[in-house]
Amino acid sequence: MAALTLPAAEWRDRAGLDTLTEVLGAHEGLCRFVGGAVRDALLGIPVADLDLATALSPDEVMARLRAAGIRAVPTGLQHGTVTAVLESGPVEVTTLRRDVSTDGRHATVAFTDDWREDAARRDFTINALYADPITGALFDYFGGLNDLAARRVRFIGAPLQRIAEDHLRILRFFRFLARFGDAPDGDGLDACTIRARDLMALSRERIRDELLKLLVARETVGVVRLMLARGIFEPVVPEIRSADRLAALVAREALVGTLPDPIRRLAALLATDPAQADLIGARLKLSNAQRKRLMLASSDEGIAGPRALAYRVGRESAEDRLLLAATDDAALGQGWQQLTGWDIPRLPLTGGALVARGLAKGPDVARALRAIEDQWIAEGFPATDRVESIADAIVAQALSAPISAKAASPGTGRE
Structure with a gap:
């Protein structure tokens, strides 16, 4: 790669960063930027996490930070990591290390002052690049710059x-x-x-x-x-057998201009089987919210119209279904437009209003309310006066011939 020094980047001007590197001995060559920040700066892409490597011991790092009034959190002292909390965000500071033993899951490390030895324990050449915080000079021990240039x-x-x-x-x-x-x-x-x-x-x-x-x-x-x-x-x-649905989803995300989402993309790799999706979500230790979303995205149950879908399962899951199940670009664009800027409404009626109309409290109210809700959704969420008319008609019918439990959908409200 042509660059021999770290290019200018917004993260290098973070508040408190110069003070931190000075405290850690940058002028004496005791600390360097390392890993993703260096790699991403060379590629000209935003840097998410900032890491410093140092020849100082973890105890010395803690002592220097505290003496300088910088909050120091011992996030992984056994592995040499201290988090310096700056006003502009956290910076992980890790003492140079070498592996003593590994078992494929965990490593026992010893501290060192040898930069090359520290680089040798890192995974890939593009992640083993260091930069001097003051001069921006790059240090590359294993050909990472050439690999970065060659992608x-x-x-x-x-x-x-x-x-x-x-x-x-x-x-x-x-x-x-x-x-x-x-x-x-x-x-x-x-x-x-x-x-x-x-x-x-x-x-x-x-x-x-x-x-x-x-x-x-x-x-x-x-x-x-x-x-x-x-x-x-x-x-x-x-269970992942094909990437075809994923490819289609990626194209549709680009078409509507939405950001990629990992749960939605995981759903694209699985069968349209909510039960299987739940098992996989449990196996991968997804959160409860992520598991529910994966299940909803993996369903092929039809609900008429994107707004009705959003009302039943929520906007996020409705967007997932649209993107995963769209049959053509025009239908996707129309459905997406219907959801854009649309606030999901609440049914402007309560069970109390039905009791006031003469229904007895209990199952009859619940069934009538669901019937009103279903018609309100089917008519495109009309205003309150129309809902009142729907309620009048359904309550009158219920009083003359009660709605059967089998004819009405169970429950009220959204899924």
């Missing part, structure tokens, strides 16, 4: 050994390939294929986090197809 994701050292140290690197390889890569490194791809079953030893939470990040990456469709061809999903989500 190549390459393991540091022997891929099989690196995967044995941490099995999650299999999924990270594909996630970084989807985000930054143009073509996979052959040795790395083969190693991930050979060791795919190692993923079974990982916690479901770690698998979930990597998978959801992968699904919103730039080249997720091509990478998911590659993972399917290589059998990567088999040990953890064997």
Whole structure:
């Protein structure tokens, strides 16, 4: 890569950052920016998380920060990590490390003052780039700059050994390939294929986090197809069999101009089977809200009209269904337009109003209210005066010939 120094970037002007690096000995070469911030700055993309590596021990980092009045949180002292809380946000500060032992899930580390040794324990060459906070000078020990220029994701050292140290690197390889890569490194791809079953030893939470990040990456469709061809999903989500619906969804998201969403995209990889979606959501330790949304997105139950759908299942799930099930671009555009800027209304009537009309409290009121709601939805959510007319008619009918429990839909309100 042509750049020999870190380019100007907005994050480098964060309030308190210069003070932090000065406190940590930047003028003596004791700390450097590292990892994603350096990589993303070189690519000219926004930086989300900021990390500093330092030759100082964790105790010395804590002491210096406290002496300077900077809040220090010992977020992972056993691994050398202290979080410095600045007015502009947190910065993780980690002492240079080397691995003492690994078991594929956890590592025991020892601290060092050797920058190359610290770089050697990182996963990919593009993540092992360092930059001097003062001069912006870059430090590249394993060819990461060339790999970044070539959009190549390459393991540091022997891929099989690196995967044995941490099995999650299999999924990270594909996630970084989807985000930054143009073509996979052959040795790395083969190693991930050979060791795919190692993923079974990982916690479901770690698998979930990597998978959801992968699904919103730039080249997720091509990478998911590659993972399917290589059998990567088999040990953890064997239900994923095709990327065709995902490809269609990505195109539709672009058509309507909405941001990619990992739960919606996960639904596109699964069958239209809410029960199966719930099982997979439980396996991946999704939150209750995410599991419910995945189930709703995986349903093919028809509800007439996008606004009726939004009323029944909520705007987010209605958008999911529209994007996943649209039969053509015109229908999708029309449905999306109906939801844009539309506030989901509440039924302007209560059970008390039906009791006042003469219905007895209890099941009769609930059934009549649901019948009123169904007609109100079917008519396109008309104003209150029309709802009153609907209520008058349905209550009159109920008083003369009570609505049967079988004829009425169960429950009231939205799903």
